[in-house]
Amino acid sequence: KRPLRLWRYKELLPVAGEPVSLQEGGTPLYHLKTIGKELGLKELYAKHEGMNPSGSFKDRGMTVGVSMAIQLGMKTVACASTGNTSASLAVYAAKAGIPAVVLLPAGKVALGKVAQALMHGAKVIAIRGNFDKALEMVHDLCINEGLYLLNSVNPYRLEGQKTIGFEAVDQLGGVPDRFVLPVGNAGNISAVYKGLLELQNLGFIDSLPMMTGIQAEGASPVVDAIHNKREVLVPEANPETVATAIRIGAPVNAEKALRAIRETNGTAIAVTDEEILAMQRSLARKEGIGVEPASAASVAGIKKLAEEGLIDKDERIVCVVTGHLLKDPEAVIKQCEPPTEIDANLESLLSVLR
Numbered sequence: 001k002r003p004l005r006l007w008r009y010k011e012l013l014p015v016a017g018e019p020v021s022l023q024e025g026g027t028p029l030y031h032l033k034t035i036g037k038e039l040g041l042k043e044l045y046a047k048h049e050g051m052n053p054s055g056s057f058k059d060r061g062m063t064v065g066v067s068m069a070i071q072l073g074m075k076t077v078a079c080a081s082t083g084n085t086s087a088s089l090a091v092y093a094a095k096a097g098i099p100a101v102v103l104l105p106a107g108k109v110a111l112g113k114v115a116q117a118l119m120h121g122a123k124v125i126a127i128r129g130n131f132d133k134a135l136e137m138v139h140d141l142c143i144n145e146g147l148y149l150l151n152s153v154n155p156y157r158l159e160g161q162k163t164i165g166f167e168a169v170d171q172l173g174g175v176p177d178r179f180v181l182p183v184g185n186a187g188n189i190s191a192v193y194k195g196l197l198e199l200q201n202l203g204f205i206d207s208l209p210m211m212t213g214i215q216a217e218g219a220s221p222v223v224d225a226i227h228n229k230r231e232v233l234v235p236e237a238n239p240e241t242v243a244t245a246i247r248i249g250a251p252v253n254a255e256k257a258l259r260a261i262r263e264t265n266g267t268a269i270a271v272t273d274e275e276i277l278a279m280q281r282s283l284a285r286k287e288g289i290g291v292e293p294a295s296a297a298s299v300a301g302i303k304k305l306a307e308e309g310l311i312d313k314d315e316r317i318v319c320v321v322t323g324h325l326l327k328d329p330e331a332v333i334k335q336c337e338p339p340t341e342i343d344a345n346l347e348s349l350l351s352v353l354r
């Protein structure tokens with residue numbers, strides 16, 4: 001019996017030899033009893049992808065992507081990132097012993113993610129422009145210099161991320177009615193859908209969940225395309241949200257995400273920054289689940305849909321919470337009261353606790 005980890009599903013993954021692995025995957029699936037009760041949802045779950053080696057779901061794509069880079073004899077790996085992709089690439093490139101180059105939107109990346117990229121030894125470049133600009137530039141860099149591009153345009157990234165769905169089905173003992181993900185570059189929702197299609201084609205499941213994408217109101221081109229029944233997505237030129245991980249205006253996987261949502265009778269909605277931060281606090285204080293802002297968007301989206309009466313009360317719902325709280329400490333300091341500072345004596349302590 002194989003342990004619940006990403007490589008449990010190796011026959012459904014493209015790597016031939018020994019993978020570059022840090023025991024990724026096997027993340028907990030938590031039953032949100034308190035938040036679920038508040039929303040009247042008995043079967044609301046959160047799959048905590050912040051419990052991966054580098055603290056986000058990106059490790060699933062990188063264990064496969066970096067293994068393929070080695071298998072293909074590539075010498076250097078590269079990506080543009082809102083932060084977590086760069087942190088994960090730095091981690092897996094270090095494990096593989098090859099150099100990594102990462103391009104970040106200057107001043108718009110959470111502290112923890114920059115710390116990881118730096119400490120794990122990537123060449124970290126801050127671009128005076130947004131993520132979409134950085135992605136264009138790293139694309140040109142890789143074409144001109146022969147570096148291996150590991151953004152989610154690279155299909156091997158999506159192969160690894162399929163395993164989120166595989167594990168959730170194993171953990172639930174069946175396929176959920178709805179799968180909810182925060183959507184930025186739209187790789188993750190596309191990957192999970194591809195994996196579930198494969199399970200269905202192989203006869204492991206006989207239905208597909210409604211794929212549900214949640215975006216931040218200031219960065220919601222996929223939501224716009226769904227609601228306006230667009231065939232081709234209109235990019236958001238100046239995406240803005242406190243959830244910097246999903247501050248993306250031109251998602252490269254948009255077409256795949258639109259298909260995933262439409263073919264499963266799913267949906268896509270936007271939530272405000274306030275709704276995102278409120279859910280980040282609720283998950284931490286009511287369920288003991290610590291996530292960064294973008295990750296809370298999936299549960300904030302379900303709250304919104306439930307309150308609009310668009311969710312069937314007995315639906316079995318899996319929300320993916322995608323990154324650990326520690327990634328973005330500044331977002332916490334900005335919204336929480338600071339610690340109460342006192343003189344070091346019992347009298348002062350008692351006076352502030354009363």
Ligand SMILES: Cc1ncc(COP(=O)(O)O)c(/C=C/C(=O)C(=O)O)c1O
Nearest residue numbers: 081082084085184185186187188322323
């Ligand atoms: C915490 C967190 N939650 C959700 C998303 C959205 O996933 P996609 O829709 O597959 O992009 C990201 C994405 C991050 C990057 O795109 C990057 O790191 O460059 C994230 O870090």
